[in-house]
Structures are given as C-alpha cells and as structure tokens.
Amino acid sequence: MDQNAQKPLSRLARQQAVREERKNKQAPWWAALLIAVMMALAVVPLITSQNSDYAVPQAKKEQAKPKSAAEKTSKAKPAPKVKTYVVKSGDSWAAIAQKYGISAEELAEQNGLDTSSTLAVGQKLKIKQVK
Structure with missing residues (x-):
C-alpha cells in the first residue's frame, strides 16, 4: 500500500x-x-x-x-470699593459718573441699566471704584 x-x-x-x-x-x-x-x-x-x-x-x-502669601497679595488688584448713591432731583448719568471719575456708560453698566434709562429721584445706584 x-x-x-x-x-x-x-x-x-x-x-x-x-x-x-x-x-x-x-x-x-x-x-x-x-x-x-x-x-x-x-x-x-x-x-x-x-x-x-x-x-x-x-x-x-x-x-x-x-508663591508666598506676600507675593500673592502684592500683585493682586485691590477689591473695588462699592458705594451706594441715592439719585437726587436734577441728577444725570453724566453728572453722577463725573463725581466718581467714571464714564456714564460704565456707571449704567454697573447697575444693569443703559444711559438712555431715566433716573428716578430716590433710586439707588451702586458705584464701584478701584483706588
């Protein structure tokens, strides 16, 4: 086979x-x-x-x-001071802003408003200043 x-x-x-x-x-x-x-x-x-x-x-x-705590604080921007302003008769966006050294647009923006908004007597505005 x-x-x-x-x-x-x-x-x-x-x-x-x-x-x-x-x-x-x-x-x-x-x-x-x-x-x-x-x-x-x-x-x-x-x-x-x-x-x-x-x-x-x-x-x-x-x-x-x-960084040490001293280095962090020396370079950090100072916190803005927030002041409250009560609107008086005859006040305008520009007049109030000029008192605090900011623009009228910036003031209105800080308060969530527009410069075309009408201010009312007794209305409270928050003003942030960095100094």
Whole structure:
C-alpha cells in the first residue's frame, strides 16, 4: 500500500477540519483589526501632545514654585470699593459718573441699566471704584 494514500476521514473529523480551516482564515482579520486598534490608541496621545492648546507640559507644572502669601497679595488688584448713591432731583448719568471719575456708560453698566434709562429721584445706584 502507498504511504501517501489517505484514509477516509470520519464525519466528525471532517467537521473538525472545516472548523479549523475557518479559524485559520479568520485569524488574519482579527489580527489586523487588533493591530489597527492598537496603532490608533498609540497615535492619539501623540496627536494631542503636539497641539499646544490641549497639552500641558509636565516639566512646567513641576517647575512652578508656589508663591508666598506676600507675593500673592502684592500683585493682586485691590477689591473695588462699592458705594451706594441715592439719585437726587436734577441728577444725570453724566453728572453722577463725573463725581466718581467714571464714564456714564460704565456707571449704567454697573447697575444693569443703559444711559438712555431715566433716573428716578430716590433710586439707588451702586458705584464701584478701584483706588
């Protein structure tokens, strides 16, 4: 008998061989998909780190020194003083603003109004001054 001659496969053996063949055909697709996903995940941090709007360099974070309380207060802007002014007869936006050294538009804006708004006697206006 010829040694190369094959014995007929049983039904179970044929089914198993077909399953193995299918697995072998699918393996490259899964491997390619896995490689593509891994490459995409590796590229995302590189893209975002090159865009300065999104990336925060770690070296600069570590080098930043905490400022002492004296340095913080010396550079901080003073809090604006808020005064209340009661409108009197004959007052106008410009006259009141001139007394406090600000523009009429700024005064109206501070109070959520417009300079075209009419002032009423007894109306209270808040005036913020930075000095």
